[in-house]
Amino acid sequence: MQHILRQIARTGIVTEAYPEADESLRATTERLQREVLAAFDGALVIRHVDAGSCNGCELEIHAANNPYHNLEGLGIRFAASPRHADLLLVTGPVSRHMEEALKRTYDAMPAPKLVVAIGDCGCTGGVFGESYASRGRVSNVIPVDVAVPGCPPTPVAIMQGILTAIARAR
Amino acid sequence: MRLADLPFPFESAPGPAAVGFAEVTADQWQATAGRLRSAGATLVALWAADRRDLHDGFEIRAAYALEDGLACLRLPLPAEAPDYPDLGRHFPAAGRMQRAAFDLTGVAPLDPADGRPWLRHGAWPAGAHPLRRDVVARSVWPAVADDYTFVSVSGDGVHEIPVGPVHAGTIEPGHFRFSVVGERVLRLEARLGYKHKGIEKRFESMSLDEGVALAGRVSGDSTVAFAWAYAMAVEQLSGATIPPRAAALRAMLLERERVANHLGDLGALGNDAGFAFGLAQFSRLKEDWLRLNARFWGHRYLMDRIVPGGLTDDLDDAHLPVLARQVHDLADEVVRLRRIYDDHAGLQDRLRGCGVVSNDLAQRLGLTGLAARASGMAVDLRVGRAVPPYDGLDVRCATRSEGDVAARAAVRFEEVAESLRLIGLLAETLPDGPTRVAVPSARQGACGIGRVEGWRGEVLVFVEAGADERIRRCHPHDPSWQNWPLLEHAILGNIVPDFPLINKSFNLSYSGVDL
Ligand code: SF4
Numbered sequence: 107m108q109h110i111l112r113q114i115a116r117t118g119i120v121t122e123a124y125p126e127a128d129e130s131l132r133a134t135t136e137r138l139q140r141e142v143l144a145a146f147d148g149a150l151v152i153r154h155v156d157a158g159s160c161n162g163c164e165l166e167i168h169a170a171n172n173p174y175h176n177l178e179g180l181g182i183r184f185a186a187s188p189r190h191a192d193l194l195l196v197t198g199p200v201s202r203h204m205e206e207a208l209k210r211t212y213d214a215m216p217a218p219k220l221v222v223a224i225g226d227c228g229c230t231g232g233v234f235g236e237s238y239a240s241r242g243r244v245s246n247v248i249p250v251d252v253a254v255p256g257c258p259p260t261p262v263a264i265m266q267g268i269l270t271a272i273a274r275a276r
Numbered sequence: 277m278r279l280a281d282l283p284f285p286f287e288s289a290p291g292p293a294a295v296g297f298a299e300v301t302a303d304q305w306q307a308t309a310g311r312l313r314s315a316g317a318t319l320v321a322l323w324a325a326d327r328r329d330l331h332d333g334f335e336i337r338a339a340y341a342l343e344d345g346l347a348c349l350r351l352p353l354p355a356e357a358p359d360y361p362d363l364g365r366h367f368p369a370a371g372r373m374q375r376a377a378f379d380l381t382g383v384a385p386l387d388p389a390d391g392r393p394w395l396r397h398g399a400w401p402a403g404a405h406p407l408r409r410d411v412v413a414r415s416v417w418p419a420v421a422d423d424y425t426f427v428s429v430s431g432d433g434v435h436e437i438p439v440g441p442v443h444a445g446t447i448e449p450g451h452f453r454f455s456v457v458g459e460r461v462l463r464l465e466a467r468l469g470y471k472h473k474g475i476e477k478r479f480e481s482m483s484l485d486e487g488v489a490l491a492g493r494v495s496g497d498s499t500v501a502f503a504w505a506y507a508m509a510v511e512q513l514s515g516a517t518i519p520p521r522a523a524a525l526r527a528m529l530l531e532r533e534r535v536a537n538h539l540g541d542l543g544a545l546g547n548d549a550g551f552a553f554g555l556a557q558f559s560r561l562k563e564d565w566l567r568l569n570a571r572f573w574g575h576r577y578l579m580d581r582i583v584p585g586g587l588t589d590d591l592d593d594a595h596l597p598v599l600a601r602q603v604h605d606l607a608d609e610v611v612r613l614r615r616i617y618d619d620h621a622g623l624q625d626r627l628r629g630c631g632v633v634s635n636d637l638a639q640r641l642g643l644t645g646l647a648a649r650a651s652g653m654a655v656d657l658r659v660g661r662a663v664p665p666y667d668g669l670d671v672r673c674a675t676r677s678e679g680d681v682a683a684r685a686a687v688r689f690e691e692v693a694e695s696l697r698l699i700g701l702l703a704e705t706l707p708d709g710p711t712r713v714a715v716p717s718a719r720q721g722a723c724g725i726g727r728v729e730g731w732r733g734e735v736l737v738f739v740e741a742g743a744d745e746r747i748r749r750c751h752p753h754d755p756s757w758q759n760w761p762l763l764e765h766a767i768l769g770n771i772v773p774d775f776p777l778i779n780k781s782f783n784l785s786y787s788g789v790d791l
Pocket of ligand 1: 163224228258496
């Protein structure tokens, strides 16, 4: 226990305090917090669906939850069920084998059903494109509010995408 | 067993990778599988190709790891009846690869133990095979009913828990069917293929140069390993030799990828056992690590840095002391955290004895990579006969004998330490010189195979050149093919709530096998 406490004390609070944390992160988190507070009473719930990614975009969604970016600290939480979700994050081109599951997840969400497509694949189909197995961009399958380019987009870009979707919904 | 012990001639590929190609008859195909099995060789990958446009029917290929290199056997098959002797009876890992090869090309094993589709769900009908040359990539078939039959378990009090394809967290999609009594798992059957997005077909529309970007996106968390294996294959088939500095820099990237993934998994393992402190600490370290990648290489996950012939950019020598300092500091942090993990009774209680894969089972089913090392198999391509720069680094292979979640965590801890040592050593001894050479043009029909010890295990990429520097066939192989079936064994007798922990301890790729 004493090792754990010592390690916690040594680490301190790293959120935003990292010397290289960029200005865009600070600006993004402040605005995110304001908007979540105003539009969603301080608690936004996200459901993520991987519709066929290479798994690179997932790494950055995880990173958005690390202590530096601390998404949860802004009142933004990931839920297991689409029925609890305000916003759907979709990664990957939509594979034909995931098309049905993605549509069902979308249908199960309550309004306002915000959708943020993540990554070049979500925006355009990316390097995989459209084929016998891939429907390409997410908006070919469900309505998309915001698409975040990047391969993969950085955690800050993902946070900005979420912010844009919320701000638009207001 | 060595390549020379096999009763047919090999054409050995140029370059450091020790790859031999041989053409065999159906009898040799079958007899060799039996001999290799009893000699302890392993099946690394299996794939098929349509060659009817060359009046050459079809082909099936199998790549085996022998003591002194890789043996790639090619069995030509007639266009009218492209059947071949089943390898599943000798190498259980062949089962799913054969099913995938059939779905894509229609090339079928004779009398296999399991003849169900694998990659084909509802996107194309039975009888259609999208990787055949006469099928255009953008073909769209009307969706067909997906009526996969799971193996069912019956008995008093047995019930099924279906999970997925969409999972509860930020996880790739796949379906797991648990048969349980109370909380105890009697059987687990995984069904994958949800992410199939036509990667192999896509390769065939690309040039040899373009293909590396797609190879680096077969499994994003292993982008360096796949890009390197792809580049190695192209260099081999075109006879290019990369400069020593390029080899050293590639190894530095590969070790950085290994460290990043192990840090992430060690945190996630803590979290799945209720120890959120571990997740916070390790994800902080991982973020620092990724930021340095972005600063020195321009990409957090090091995508698109490796290309056939070398690397896109050189590393500024002024960065080397910073790298050396970072590995030194991180090594200290990881030692401290390991002590905390090891001393935490509650955590150890969850990790030890959980999800055991015995050494015997691992050998029998062909487990590979870090999971194999945690079950006492000393397999690591970086050790022994290795490609440069690993041949001069004296890499220490981390092994454990217990085969449980704790052992897979321990192997990760040890590999982080070893990779940090290697990065430090590479930074200290980085050769001068160019980081990229021109790749000579490739002869049509030339083949190459790259093999790289990625963080999960052996990544293999096969490339065959077509006309005009195009890709005729490319098959990328992720080690998850071998390891997914073992997960189904590791869970047996454990309770359902331990599944996330056991699953995470393997952390297999879905994208890498769904292709
Ligand atoms: S955008 Fe890039 S990182 Fe994201 S899924 Fe597509 S290929 Fe992978």
